[in-house]
Every structure is written in structure tokens, then in C-alpha cells.
Amino acid sequence: MPGIRESSDGMNKSPSISEEEIQAWMVKIRAMRKYRQLDLPESLLRDVITAEFTRHSNSSEAFKAVREKLHNIIAPYLGDPNYPAAQAEMERAFSNENPNAVHQFCLSMLSSHASTRERIPLLNKFYPHLWQITGIPQTILDLACGMQPFALPWMELPPSTRYFAYDLHRPRVDLINQFFERSGFSDRAYHEDILVNPPQVEADVALFFKEAHRFEQRRRGACFPFFQALRVRWLLVSLPISSLKGTRNLEDRQRHLMQSILTGQTWQVEEICFENELVFCIHKS
Numbered sequence: 454m455p456g457i458r459e460s461s462d463g464m465n466k467s468p469s470i471s472e473e474e475i476q477a478w479m480v481k482i483r484a485m486r487k488y489r490q491l492d493l494p495e496s497l498l499r500d501v502i503t504a505e506f507t508r509h510s511n512s513s514e515a516f517k518a519v520r521e522k523l524h525n526i527i528a529p530y531l532g533d534p535n536y537p538a539a540q541a542e543m544e545r546a547f548s549n550e551n552p553n554a555v556h557q558f559c560l561s562m563l564s565s566h567a568s569t570r571e572r573i574p575l576l577n578k579f580y581p582h583l584w585q586i587t588g589i590p591q592t593i594l595d596l597a598c599g600m601q602p603f604a605l606p607w608m609e610l611p612p613s614t615r616y617f618a619y620d621l622h623r624p625r626v627d628l629i630n631q632f633f634e635r636s637g638f639s640d641r642a643y644h645e646d647i648l649v650n651p652p653q654v655e656a657d658v659a660l661f662f663k664e665a666h667r668f669e670q671r672r673r674g675a676c677f678p679f680f681q682a683l684r685v686r687w688l689l690v691s692l693p694i695s696s697l698k699g700t701r702n703l704e705d706r707q708r709h710l711m712q713s714i715l716t717g718q719t720w721q722v723e724e725i726c727f728e729n730e731l732v733f734c735i736h737k738s
């Protein structure tokens with residue numbers, strides 16, 4: 454496999470990686486069983502490979518670090534439905550005359566992923582509580598959306614609302630787009646690395662849920678420029694306040710993280726503390 458190229462004068466120890474080497478590592482990652490079906494965006498792979506091969510002077514250490522970073526970013530341990538089966542289930546739900554069938558399908562999608570599963574007991578109050586602060590949005594960005602678009606039936610939004618979702622997991626994005634189409638919505642989900650390419654759609658509200666701490670793990674200091682780049686009036690950032698096993702209370706740690714991200718900023722921030730999720734409502738303009 455490709456190795457590291459050092460600068461030719463040998464004085465500068467900072468390693469660099471050639472385009473050919475980046476391409477070869479991308480091919481290797483895409484062929485891994487774990488990622489073969491996911492069609493990970495090139496922008497993501499290029500960013501992580503370049504960062505880790507610049508940080509490490511040994512190529513096997515660099516590749517190990519790339520694999521660890523990707524594992525944390527993609528987070529397969531949070532859960533997935535079987536996508537072809539979910540698509541068939543969705544078709545059956547939309548063909549069923551009982552309108553409850555689509556709600557049941559959405560619930561099963563929400564429960565397939567830990568981030569949305571934890572929110573199910575709160576569904577009836579969660580989104581209305583957010584809109585009490587922001588007002589009912591006309592345009593929403595759902596950033597690093599996971600399965601959250603399947604919570605749309607509980608968001609109580611007018612049919613004219615425009616909803617743009619973003620994720621890097623191709624089967625998830627495709628299923629969400631099929632759901633939008635079957636629902637008759639003109640909304641869209643985009644297959645994109647939003648850290649490399651922050652969405653530039655102007656919106657009333659952006660939801661960035663349970664991902665800010667991971668952005669900081671991927672690249673320390675990543676959140677603040679990302680928040681700045683978004684063209685939204687309200688940025689709602691949430692963090693989980695109980696560990697995945699539910700055994701630890703993370704509330705102080707997460708509040709401290711958000712304070713450190715927003716240090717020196719004058720944006721107004723209001724908090725909503727739900728049972729297992731802390732939402733920071735940042736008024737950007």
C-alpha cells in the first residue's frame with residue numbers, strides 16, 4: 454500500500470501525501486466490508502486521510518488512526534435498520550389504508566438508531582418545545598440527520614415548510630429521500646460531509662443534534678467555524694446527557710463543552726433540558 458512522502462529537502466519533517474496515495478487509500482477504505490455499502494463521500498475520506506497522514510509519520514499508524522476516526526464518525530454501533538427490508542416496509546405502510554401504518558413505520562425507523570430511539574418517549578413534546586423558542590420555522594436544515602427525518606409526523610410543521618437533511622451514509626440518505634417522495638414532500642436529503650462543505654441554504658432553524666462532541670473528536674475546534682458558516686437564524690445544538698448505557702450523567706461535561714466552543718461569542722443562548730438530551734438554542738441573528 455502507499456506510504457508517506459516526506460518533503461524532498463528532508464528538513465521539513467511534516468509528512469505530506471500525494472494525490473495517488475490518497476486515491477489508493479480511498480479505494481482500500483471503500484472496499485472494507487464495514488463501509489462497502491455506504492458509499493462514503495469522497496470529501497470525508499479525503500479530509501480524514503489527509504489529516505491523519507499529516508499527523509502521523511508512519512503509514513500504518515496513520516491508517517489505523519483513519520480507521521478509528523471513521524469508526525467514530527460513522528458510528529455503526531448506534532444502529533441501522535436493514536435498508537432493503539425497511540424500503541419494503543415503507544411501501545407496505547404507504548399502501549395501507551390505515552394512516553397509522555406510516556406512523557408505525559416511522560417509529561420503527563426512529564427506534565433503529567440509538568440517537569432517535571432515545572427521543573421516542575419525548576416525541577410529543579420535544580419539537581413543539583423547540584418551536585416555542587424559535588417560532589414555527591419555514592425552512593429547516595437537519596444537519597447530520599441520522600434517522601431524525603422520520604420524526605416529521607411529530608414535528609407539527611405546516612405543509613409549506615421546506616426541510617433539508619444531510620448525512621454521509623448513502624443507504625440512510627436514499628431511504629429518507631424515498632420517504633419524502635412517498636409522503637409527497639418536496640424536501641430533500643443530501644449525501645454530504647457537512648464539516649467539509651457546510652450547507653449554505655438560508656434557513657430559520659438548523660438542527661444539529663448529538664453530533665457536536667463528535668465533530669470536536671474528529672477535529673478539535675471544528676464546531677465554531679462550522680457554526681459560523683451556517684446561514685441560519687437559529688442553530689439548535691443538542692448533546693446527550695446520559696451515556697449510551699444510561700449509567701452516567703454527562704450534563705455538566707456537555708455544558709462545559711458547549712461553553713468552550715462558544716467562548717468569546719456574543720450569540721444569545723437558551724437551554725432546554727430534556728430527560729436525556731440538552732438542547733442549546735443559539736440565536737445567530
Ligand SMILES: C[S@@+](CC[C@H](N)C(=O)[O-])C[C@H]1O[C@@H](n2cnc3c(N)ncnc32)[C@H](O)[C@@H]1O
Pocket residue numbers: 526527528531568569596597598599600601619620621622645646647648649661662663664
Ligand atoms: C449520533 S447520530 C445523530 C443523528 C441525529 N442528528 C439525531 O440526533 O437523531 C450522527 C449522524 O451524523 C452523521 N454524520 C456524522 N458526521 C457527519 C458529517 N460530517 N456530515 C454529515 N453527516 C454526518 C452520521 O452518519 C450519523 O447518521
